[in-house]
Amino acid sequence: MRRPPDFARWWTLSPVTVWMIVLFLLPLILVLAVSFMSRNIFGGIEYTFSLDNYIRYFDPLYLKILWVSCQLAFLTTVFCLLIGYPFAYIIARSPAKYRNVLLLFVIVPFWTNSLIRTYAWIILLRTEGVINTILLHIGIIDKPLTMLYNDTAVLIGLVYTMLPFMILPLYASIEKLDKALLEAASDLGARPRQTFWKVTLPLTAPGIMAGTLLVFIPALGLFFIPDLMGGSKAILIGNLIKNQFLTARDWPFGSAISIILMALTLLFIAVYVKISKDKAGKDLM
Amino acid sequence: MEIPARGFDFVLNMASFLLVYLTLGSRRGLSLQPMVILQNLVKQYGSQTVVNDVSLEIRQGEFLTLLGPSGCGKTTTLRMIAGFEHPTSGQIMLDGEPILKTPPYERNVNTVFQNYALFPHMSVFDNVAFGLRVKRVRKADIRQRVGDALKMVQLEEFAGRKPDQLSGGQKQRVAIARALVNNPKVLLLDEPLGALDQKLRKQMQVELKHLQKRLGITFIFVTHDQEEALTMSDRIAVMNGGVLEQVGTPKDIYEFPETGFVAEFIGETNLISGVAKERNGSSVAVDCGGTLLRGAAKNEVSLGGNVLVAVRPERAKLSLQPDADAGGTDIAAEFTERIYVGSSIRTMVKLQSGASFAVVESPDRLIDAGAGDRLYVSWKPEHAVVLKR
CATH class of the missing domain: 1.10.3720.10 (MetI-like)
Structure with missing residues (x-):
């Protein structure tokens, strides 16, 4: 039996969804986007794509x-x-x-x-x-x-x-x-x-x-x-x-470092999840 | 030639006799001395006395059950022997040595816990090996002894499993193997069968009893289940309100309860109150509202004092006419109801005093009576016990 689309669920979750999009997802995308641009001479942002910020970090x-x-x-x-x-x-x-x-x-x-x-x-x-x-x-x-x-x-x-x-x-x-x-x-x-x-x-x-x-x-x-x-x-x-x-x-470079830090953090969390999952898995064996 | 040979033979015989005598003698010596002695044990929490002056001797190789309702102090007593609780006063001797100053990890006793307390992060093997590993037993010996212990409880194939992959009965066996692998002088069991269902419980009761007999280890078993206690024990110590009510074999406890509490707690019993009138040897005549009943009194009963006459339902007999051969007294009663309990029929009657009285009848010898009918209850005098109130 096909169930009608569950609008109620979307409706009740919508404040959270909006909250997450506006205050979390959009800023994150913004930072990610800026990290691939470059700084202009006035300290603003030049809207051109470049990987320079990331390359520069490996100094x-x-x-x-x-x-x-x-x-x-x-x-x-x-x-x-x-x-x-x-x-x-x-x-x-x-x-x-x-x-x-x-x-x-x-x-x-x-x-x-x-x-x-x-x-x-x-x-x-x-x-x-x-x-x-x-x-x-x-x-x-x-x-x-x-x-x-x-x-x-x-x-x-x-x-x-x-x-x-x-x-x-x-x-x-x-x-x-x-x-x-x-x-x-x-x-x-x-x-x-x-x-x-x-x-x-x-x-x-x-x-x-x-x-x-x-x-x-x-x-x-x-x-x-x-x-x-x-x-x-x-x-x-x-x-x-x-x-x-x-x-x-230098917002683009700052953004790039932020993204690198975030990637590192996610890596640590991934390791954590892996270890705890392995442990849980072993416990079930 | 012959004589010296015979002489040599004689010496040899004497030597072997001496050896056997010494071995047996020392073993007998061991069994004469109690394995565990509780001396005037008292445990208080604040102003509350949980265990009150308990003294008890438990023999080597004995299966002793501490029986009582919850909160009677039986578990606290067990925990004091294990070393998890310290008595307020009194002494505990294990195999002749006082052990109160010994921490639990140095006492040669092991416990089977109520909810098994298996280590969830270890396999069955590691759980059983735990006690040997902390005592730094050699690896090969550990493998051997753990293997033997698991074989004893028929769990060899489960060595690699984790506790949460076992059923209740299997966990129970692991807990027993984990305790016994250390060769304790005494095994303490704290309501170990409480979490199992009825059928498994019955089966484990028999298994545990057999195991205990085979190993000859002293078991101290705590339970609130009187049937379990009667089935398994060599002796039962009945506790109530922190006090030891009676210690004796299951038969003693059941047939000759010494207190009203024991009579009511172990099995079902009819209690009729009255006043002790006269004494003739161990037989005491009791005036129960005009009717004179006779019963055996084990402990002293002061004449003129309030007493109870205890009669087991299966020892009483119903008849339509006064039964002169009974040798005891016929008491008039009124039929109230009949309850079918499968293997037997329980008939409830009302005595003239208004008290209700239960009689167990065999289904093929039911007397023909209905509600309100007049009946007579009788029993042999030796089946009535007179107790102090």
Whole structure:
């Protein structure tokens, strides 16, 4: 039996469709189109097709920026995981009545603009900042430490900003973990450490994967943290894009880098999907 | 020539005799000493006492069932033996050693969990091998022992499967193999058959019992199903409200319940309340609203105190006329209804006190009666048990 076309479905979905087309698809097409054009001498766009922007990107200078960005994003992810896992574990294993409060503490910083939170870090870390003043005062150090405007500062800022994105998916997967499985492991003779490596970690791997993705990808593109905390030396791919649009006024080149970054991101997601699908597939076998 | 040879023979004989004696003696010594001893075990959560002064000795090779309704403390008791809960006070001995300071991963007991708790990310083989691997057993030995354990539960072909590709009964077997492969001194089973359907349950009950007999391992089995407990156990420990009500063989528990709770919880029973009048040996006469009933009392019953007379429905008999040969007392009753339950017929009558009383009749010997008819209920005095209220 043929069913009449399902207009109702289209009709009810139309606001979403319009939203996606106007605010997502069109800008994306615009960026993609601009990336194949070139900059005219007034900083505008010359409407001619060219691949120059993409070719230009494969300059070692730009490739190095991408490499350094990936490194930093990777380090950010590692530190978020190392800090976030115990954090999420403690929350998930605390009594139910405290759990929501503890989760709230993780989320509350989100309610403040992240730019303001970054400035707060600057106040803490700079040469005459809170930490240096206290350390000098109690005599642990005799000259101020340089904690700001270097890669470490950028890393601190990124880890701080991205940490909740790691904690939340980890919390979700640890909380779901059946406590009976941990008891079973212990019952069978596994010490707490063995239980962690053989049971807890493999079963919370989906949370680790999700958290890794949620931290790594934004960490790759965040530009204001390197801008504010890394000083003039730290140019990452996010800053490069921002500079092309705002400072150099080379929109086509900025668009091309954006597309490259996006392609890279999609690649990471594809790898993630592949790995998690393989895992799911193996589980079904 | 002959004499020294005989002498040598004699020495040899003596030696072998000594060897046999020592082996048997030490084994017997083992079985004389209880495998598990619970001493005045108490567990409190805040102000709530979940297990209240439980003392129990479980022998080597015994199948002991902790039986009781949900919330009676049976699972908590089991978890204290496993080491997942720490008693508020009391002591637990395993094979002569106190084990309360030993963490669960160093106790030589293994558990079959209620919902199996199989590791979902591991194959059946890896699940069973888990305990051996964490103890760093040699690879070849692991393969051998896991193979044997899977063979024991008839799951050799399923070694490569993941738990979610198994049926409930198969998961159950994996859980049993995973626990037994470690050669525990005691196997703890926490309502292991609860998730299975009726038919499979019956089948697993028999299999488990056979397995236990063959291996000679001490089993402590937790269930709320009285029929299961009666079928499988060497002894049953009935718990209620955190307290041990009665410990005994299935026959003891069924035929001679010591408390009203045990009488009602295990099987079906008719309870008639009355006042203890006189005692003659173990036989106690009870005044139940004017009628004098006799029954056996195992524990002390104070004369003049309120007691219950417990009679199993299958031990009572109905007749149209007072039955003088019964040797007991005939009680007048009024027929209310008959319920067909397949293999037997259950007839409900109302006593003069207003209490209802069930009698199981065999279908080929039904008495001819209808609603409102007057009948007589009787039973042999040894089939009535007098209990304290």
